[in-house]
Amino acid sequence: MKLGIFGGTFDPPHVGHIVAACHAGWAAGLDEVWMVVARAPWQKEGSRPITDPTIRLRLVRVAIAGIDGLVASDLELQRNGPTYTIDTVEQIRRERSEVDVSLIVGADAGAGLDSWHRADELRKLVDIVVVNRPGHAPDGVPPGWSWRSVEIPALDVSGTDLRRRVAAGEPIHGLTPAPVAVMIVDEQLYG
Secondary structure, three states: OEEEEEEEOOOOOOHHHHHHHHHHHHHOOOOEEEEEEOOOEOOOOOOOOOOOHHHHHHHHHHHHOOOOOEEEEOHHHHOOOOEOHHHHHHHHHHHOOOOEEEEEEEHHHHHOHHHOOOHHHHHHHOEEEEEEOOOOOOOOOOOOOOEEEEEOOOOOOOHHHHHHHHHHOOOOEOOEOHHHHHHHHHOOOOO
């Protein structure tokens, strides 16, 4: 089985996340793409308030409901402390040794792979699928990583902008799946 890991804060999940996961999965020939919700994203801690991870997982579940090949994963919510990709990959490989793991990242994250926790070990365990996001070139992956580039439609959507829009009372329809927008309103998130 070929498995793609697409980790993130998903605060909130939006159409850019879904497009990236779907296109990367298709282009890389992956059987499934797991959207792994980070419990405590170490690279973002302290930079802004992060919504409770169980809420973010519920948002991802409603965002991808009915999309074949996409799975909302709570693997990182099962562990305490900071969430590191290497720990998630090692857990998957322990539990499912037959799985080939690809890590799906944006071009900006691809450029910083060597700064990730235990990067030397991670480099040996995964292939990298770099999705080209608006304004980022695919050639920024550090040497030594096995990687390929995947073109996705240019969508300039971000969680930062969505949170700002919600706080300002602006509409987010079309930028995130309708059930996510409804859940944000119903649960008064990001206001």
